[in-house]
Amino acid sequence: MNNSMFKRFCIGLLAWVIAFVIFFPIFWMVLTGFKTETAAIADPSLIFSPTLDSYIEVQQRADYFKFAWNSVVISFGSTILALLIAIPAAYSMAFLPTRRTKGTLLWMLSTKMLPPVGVLVPIYLLFRDTGLLDTKLGLVIVYTLMNLPIVVWMLYTFFKDLPRDILEAGRMDGASTLQEVVYLLLPLTLPGIASTGLLSVILSWNEAFWSLNLTSSQAAPLTAYIASFSSPEGLFWAKLSAASTMAIAPILVFGWLTQKQMVRGLTFGAVK
Amino acid sequence: MKLSYALPLAGMIAFSSIAADAETITVATVNNNDMVIMQRLSDAFEKSHPDINLQWVVLEENVLRQRLTTDIATQGGQFDVMTIGTYEAPIWAERGWLTPLDNLPADYQQGDLLKPVIDGLSYKGKPYALPFYAESSMMYYRKDLFKKAGIKMTRQPTWNEVRDWASKINDPENKVAGICLRGKPGWGENMAFASTLVNTYGGRWFNMDWKPEIDSKAWHDAITFYVNLLNDYGPKGASSNGFNENLALFSRGNCGMWVDATSAAGKLYNPDESEVADKLGFAPAPVAVTPKGSHWLWSWALAIPASSKSKDAAKEFITWATSRQYITLVGEKEGWTSVPPGTRESTYTNQKYQQAAPFADFVLNAIRNADPTDSTLKPSPYTGVQFAGIPEFQSIGTQVGQMIAAALTGEMSVDQALSNAQRATERTMERAGYYK
Structure with missing residues (x-):
């Protein structure tokens, strides 16, 4: 084995080890979902007689599909709304910057540094008075605002990579700003927009603080569903694992199907 | 319109208006087993109350x-x-956030509720929540290990006896710890236990001027005993064990x-969940200097917030879920060991329950003897056995719990932990305006 082959082997091995370490908790969670409650807390073992009891009990206690539908509507709704707001914002920041653009971008990012619990009571009061408590619209608004800084930043980075000459050429041919965005900017930066959207969907899907605090029975997404299966009294690991597996399954499949676009968008930039 | 058409039509309209008028109430509850059973059996309530729909947040x-x-x-x-x-x-209740529950229907049999439990849910003599299930604390032990070591359980064990017994049955080679106790930090975790230990050692959280007494001799004796006991005869990693882990x-x-x-008794006594069901012994919680406050009192109860727009329907539901009839329903549908314990005298006079749950009398005595209004040797200004009933206690209890967990792991000495806890509690109480 020559030196470069050995190096490649080592890198490959390292990648597999890292992938295994990252994947192991998910693997163990899926496995635990098929155990009985007593087997779930017994000494860790890969050999056991699998059962669907936990899945059946979890479904009997709460309607999974209602929670899953809420998660889909809220995460995709907030992502679409965030992209609709962020695309024009990032366009103006990337192609028509002013001396305050950098400062605005940093200020937007700084809003992510505030612990959400600090604004829980004011937002709760606002939602109470506007009738948005326990509504999907309410969570779509909150998630849009929550993800907007990241979405704007990512799109801004992708748009900045686009050579200005292409847009200028379009303008020379008489394209309006809207046409410039729709026919040039969006098609050319589609991988970047797609990966930004995917990230926003995943962040919204996994968000637990606002979804637990602003919903009760009508708009509660899968994060609230999972929160009903851990317990300080009694055995719960098998049921919690079954509920968690069902909660992450849709987003896992979605991430798997779109991983090409995601990796391409995140690693190669928009137009390279 | 012919009458033959009009009548069914009127009936349909009347039916649809009843369905449309059905009031929906949202019930928020914890996911403990007893509440999961309540949710499962709530169909019976909806059948007997067709004008009320239930929505659950668990x-x-x-x-x-x-x-x-x-909220x-x-x-x-x-x-x-x-x-x-x-x-x-x-x-x-003091803040006016809950609806008083003073006009309960006669068939609810309010007098059947266990007095310490309903007293703990009252404010100025009025109940503000109805008990769904209640618990105290007691000691579980392995009869087989006691017999093998030649130990005879006493009617009222003391903590010194417990230490001696723990030293005899401790067998780390066979993975048997002499004693298991809560170590996980939190006001409802290690501090629920530690507070009862401090009570029975003659200590209290605050004196009558609301000054904390965490650096007192009683606290020092109790926590030193606890740390030594768990380090000598407890399981490995005791500082991360809460109720579930010890169970x-x-x-x-x-x-x-x-x-x-x-x-925990019902779970330990159930052979499907426990490998020691046939070797299980029960005893009252051990005492030290005083029996006062040696075992806690807690109940989960159902209350109606003042902000509810469906108070009457909510009252219908909570009087059903905490009634004698509900307890019978659980006994018949889920088995008598599954009935919500600790709330009604009638549960403990029920022969079927007595037969199914041999621990019933221990639980009843423990609850009857727990007095949240007089749980400390020296008088204290607060109510509560394993907690002090003031809004600041959640944060104080958790903070002190973290320091005691640190003493348990050896991160700091007991003296250091208690003096840090004393200072932190003094600061919190001062900021909250209890004294200057």
Whole structure:
């Protein structure tokens, strides 16, 4: 084995080890979902007689599909709304910057540094008075605002990579700003927009603080569903694992199907 | 219109208006087993009350507590029935956040409720929540290990006896710890146990001027005893064990003794969940200097927030869920060991329950003897056995719990932990305006 082959082997091995370490908790969670409650807390073992009891009990206690539908509507709704707001914002920041653009971008990012619990009571009061408590619209608004800084930043980075000459050429041919965005900017930066959207969907899907605090029975997404299966009294690991597996399954499949676009968008930039 | 058409039509309209008028109430509850059973059996309530629909929000205890506190403090009105504990009921009632429950129907049999339990849910003599189930604490032990070591359990064990017994049955080679106790930090975790230990050692959280007494001799004796006992005869990693972890350890045969909630009895006595069901012994919680406050009192109860728009329907539901009839329903449908314990005298005079749950009398005595209004040797200004019933206690209890857990792991000495805890508590009480 020559030196470069050995190096490649080592890198490959390292990648597999890292992938295994990252994947192991998910693997163990899926496995635990098929155990009985007593087997779930017994000494860790890969050999056991699998059962669907936990899945059946979890479904009997709460309607999974209602929670899953809420998660889909809220995460995709907030992502679409965030992209609709962020695309024009990032366009103006990337192609028509002013001396305050950098400062605005940093200020937007700084809003992510505030612990959400600090604004829980004011937002709760606002939602109470506007009738948005326990509504999907309410969570779509909150998630849009929550993800907007990241979405704007990512799109801004992708748009900045686009050579200005292409847009200028379009303008020379008489394209309006809207046409410039729709026919040039969006098609050319589609991988970047797609990966930004995917990230926003995943962040919204996994968000637990606002979804637990602003919903009760009508708009509660899968994060609230999972929160009903851990317990300080009694055995719960098998049921919690079954509920968690069902909660992450849709987003896992979605991430798997779109991983090409995601990796391409995140690693190669928009137009390279 | 012919009458033959008009009548069914009128009937349909009347029916649809009844269906449309059905009132929906949202019930927020914890996901403990007894509440899961309540949710499962609630069909019976909806059948007998066709004008009321139930919507459920079932959450883990800590998540639910935060969720309910936000809603009730802002008068959000998201819930019609809330599941709260003995700690919250009087504090929330004082602030006017709960609906008083004084005009209960005669068939509810309010006099049948266990007095210490309903007293703990009352404020100025009026109940503000109805008990769904209640628990105290007691000692579980392994009869087989005691017999092998030649130990005879006493009617009222003392903590010194417990230490001697733990030294005899401790067998780390066979993965049996002499004793298991809570070590996980938190006001409802290690501090629930530690508070009862401090009580029985003659200590208290605050003196009559609300000055903390965490650096007193009683606290020092109690916590030193606790740390030494667990380090010498406890399981490995005791500082991360809460109720669930100890329940798992005991039911797998890894503990010789365990002092914890009476609600564990049903689980340990169930051979499907416990490997030690046939070797299980019960005893009252051990005492030291005084029997006062040696075992706790907690109940989960159903209350109606003042912000609810469906108070009458909510009252219908909570009087059903905490009634004698409901307890009978659970006994018949789910088995008598599954009935919500600790709330009604009639549960303990029921022959079927007595037969199914041999621990019933221990639980009843423990609850009857727990007095939240007089749980310390020296007088104290607060109510509560394993907590002080003031809003600041959650943060104080958790902070002190972390320091005691640090003493247990050896990160700091008991002296250091208690003096840090004393200073932190003094600061909190001063900021809250109890004294200058």
